[in-house]
Amino acid sequence: MQMAIPSFDRPILDPDVLRQLIRAAKAGEAESFETLVSLHERRVLRLAQRLLLNCEAARDAAQDVFIRLHKKIRSVADDKELGPWLYRTTVNVCVDVMRRAKQEMPIDLVPELADDCDNPERSAARIEQGRLVLAALKALSPKERQAIVLRDLEGYSTAEVAKILASSETTVRSQISTGRLKMKHFLVAKLGTEL
Amino acid sequence: MRGHADPHTLALWAGGDLDRAAAPEVASHIDNCSECRQNLQELERAQAALRDAFAEPSEMDLQEVRCTLAARLDNQRKRERWSWSLGAVFASFVLVSLALMQRDAPRPATEREAVQLPPVHVPVHLALNIPEIKRLERSRPIPARKRGEAGLRTVNFVARADGTTQFRVTTADPNVVIFLSPMERTVEQ
Numbered sequence: 001m002q003m004a005i006p007s008f009d010r011p012i013l014d015p016d017v018l019r020q021l022i023r024a025a026k027a028g029e030a031e032s033f034e035t036l037v038s039l040h041e042r043r044v045l046r047l048a049q050r051l052l053l054n055c056e057a058a059r060d061a062a063q064d065v066f067i068r069l070h071k072k073i074r075s076v077a078d079d080k081e082l083g084p085w086l087y088r089t090t091v092n093v094c095v096d097v098m099r100r101a102k103q104e105m106p107i108d109l110v111p112e113l114a115d116d117c118d119n120p121e122r123s124a125a126r127i128e129q130g131r132l133v134l135a136a137l138k139a140l141s142p143k144e145r146q147a148i149v150l151r152d153l154e155g156y157s158t159a160e161v162a163k164i165l166a167s168s169e170t171t172v173r174s175q176i177s178t179g180r181l182k183m184k185h186f187l188v189a190k191l192g193t194e195l
Numbered sequence: 196m197r198g199h200a201d202p203h204t205l206a207l208w209a210g211g212d213l214d215r216a217a218a219p220e221v222a223s224h225i226d227n228c229s230e231c232r233q234n235l236q237e238l239e240r241a242q243a244a245l246r247d248a249f250a251e252p253s254e255m256d257l258q259e260v261r262c263t264l265a266a267r268l269d270n271q272r273k274r275e276r277w278s279w280s281l282g283a284v285f286a287s288f289v290l291v292s293l294a295l296m297q298r299d300a301p302r303p304a305t306e307r308e309a310v311q312l313p314p315v316h317v318p319v320h321l322a323l324n325i326p327e328i329k330r331l332e333r334s335r336p337i338p339a340r341k342r343g344e345a346g347l348r349t350v351n352f353v354a355r356a357d358g359t360t361q362f363r364v365t366t367a368d369p370n371v372v373i374f375l376s377p378m379e380r381t382v383e384q
Contacts, residue, residue, distance in 0.1 A: 030268075035266065045252040045260055059256060063264045070268060076320075109249075126247070133248035136241075151210065152245055158212060177206035186213040 019078065026074050026185050033073070036082070043154075044090050050149045051094040053107045061093045062131070087154075088164045091146055098142060107134050115147055129191065136186040144179035151176050200231045201226050209238035 018039075019034055022034035044065050048058035068089055069076075098105070137145055143165075150161040151172075158176070162169045204379040205328055207213045219279040225231050257337075353374075359372055 034265075037261070041257055045256060046249075049252060049256075050249060055256060056299060059260050059263070062260045063267060066260075066264050067267060067271070070271070129244055130248040131242050137245070148245075151212075153249060154241055165210060168199050173207060173212060174203075176210065177203040177213060178243065180206040180209065180238055181202055183245065184238050187244060188237055 018082075020077065020083065022073070022076065031072060036069075038084075040086050041066075044086055046091050047087060047149065048094055049109055050137075050153050051091065051108050051146060051183075052097060052105065053138055054105045057097055057101075057105055057107050058094075061090065062096050064093045065090050068118060084160075084163060087156075088166070091150075091164060095142065095146075107138060109130075109134060132187060132190050133183075136183045136190075139186060140179050140182055144175045144182070147172050147175035148183070150181040152180070199228060200234075204236065205231060205235050206238055209235055209242060 016030040021032045021035055023171055041062065045058060045062040048065075049055065051060060052058045065086060069086065076085055137148065140148065145164055148162055150156050150164060151158065156164065158169050158172050161167075161173045163175075165172065204213065204221060205225075208218075208225075213221065220352050225235055348365045348367055351365075352360060353363045359376070362373075363376040364375060366373065
């Protein structure tokens with residue numbers, strides 16, 4: 001199954017407008033910085049939630065990412081660099097959060113609610129499956145989780161994932177295949193034929 | 196392909212990450228091998244379950260990020276302003292201190308305030324005993340045209356190994372060096 005793959009190259013806004021916004025934010029214009037935040041906040045928060053599986057920690061991480069952007073905006077060269085810089089920083093901030101957490105962070109992310117209201121049994125099964133998927137993702141090593149989230153959930157190409165994780169494509173492919181196999185084994189063991 | 200497909204190959208195939216050069220062989224194997232086909236289906240279902248499990252961030256979460264971020268940036272700006280203000284106060288304090296120190300420092304006397312002392316002459320006579328004048332033997336005497344005019348050239352004060360001192364006087368003639376031992380020194384006022 002092929003999915004729509006987002007890419008760094010896909011413009012989030014007209015490149016000229018984005019360039020102007022970045023230039024104004026570099027000059028210290030607060031409104032332009034807020035616009036840049038609003039353009040990227042959803043993607044940054046979503047990535048943090050998927051990496052940390054904890055809503056509160058993800059919100060804190062997303063704020064930290066934008067605080068770092070505010071400090072380093074002058075070193076971001078242009079509009080093409082901003083996206084990769086933000087996602088790389090999000091991954092780094094999340095890795096720091098996981099490292100700093102003295103105890104295991106609980107999964108408090110609520111799986112996507114089933115819209116099948118007419119069939120409560122099916123809805124409950126789908127929610128349970130969602131919980132198991134989150135548990136399977138949490139069972140992966142941090143590197144495998146990062147690679148799976150970026151490739152299979154965020155839809156970046158292997159090359160882009162390698163760029164974000166500052167790794168090689170070969171290593172990322174290995175992490176992706178190992179992660180997918182581990183998740184499959186976990187879910188087959190828990191759900192059996194229901195998967 | 197012998198046996199079953201490698202599980203990692205199937206995992207990459209499931210996500211469309213397999214190298215295209217290896218794909219036709221894997222595709223024909225999957226068509227003919229029910230076990231690999233089942234493994235592939237499980238992998239694809241696991242991936243679909245993964246994609247279905249996550250909701251988009253709620254508007255409430257985004258709003259909270261925005262509000263807290265705005266408050267943190269506001270605090271940061273206030274701190275920066277404080278830092279600048281403190282820096283300006285400190286710089287002013289340093290400048291005022293320097294100005295005060297400069298005011299209290301002794302300044303050079305003006306021409307009117309200065310005391311003019313009469314010049315004092317202290318004639319000094321140095322009595323020298325000249326025991327000998329050595330003529331240095333050189334393998335190749337310096338030719339007369341290079342000797343220049345007669346006269347003293349340099350006077351050096353030389354400490355000898357036995358603790359005594361002497362003057363070493365060179366002359367215009369490089370073949371002639373005069374060693375002098377000071378015997379007596381008188382100062383006349």
